[in-house]
Amino acid sequence: MGQSGQAVSIIGGPLAAVMSTPLRLVTTNVYxxxxxxxxxxxxxxxxxxxxxxxxxxxxxxxxxxxRLTTGLLQVVEPSLAVLPPTVS
Structure with a gap:
């Protein structure tokens, strides 16, 4: 099952806070x-x-x-399921 970068970003925020904590010795102000x-x-x-x-x-x-000049470049797009329209 694939994951997106957005799903992984949930880990990125807390990880950034934890990893930047030891750098308080290097950075002396809030900025x-x-x-x-x-x-x-x-x-x-x-x-x-x-x-x-x-x-x-x-x-x-x-x-x-x-590949672009010879026409050998192939772009593969994922197939998306087509949902039937809903009748309300």
Missing amino acids: GMVATAVGVYCASRYAADIGMRRDVMKVCAEDLTT
């Missing part, structure tokens, strides 16, 4: 703590999002441009 917490939160979101994507693969930029 430094906020900046540190935001940085850790963004880093955890980035790591979680990249780690959760199983439907992508890494492609070199040169290979991507070659």
Whole structure:
């Protein structure tokens, strides 16, 4: 079952707070703590999002441009279930 970055972000907030606590020695004011917490939160979101994507693969930029020019680029979209309209 796939997970989204939004679901993982529930962990990111508390993790950012816990990881930024030891940095109080480095940051002496509130603004430094906020900046540190935001940085850790963004880093955890980035790591979680990249780690959760199983439907992508890494492609070199040169290979991507070659595929675009030759028409070999294939975009695969997930199939969505079509729900019948409800009658009220």
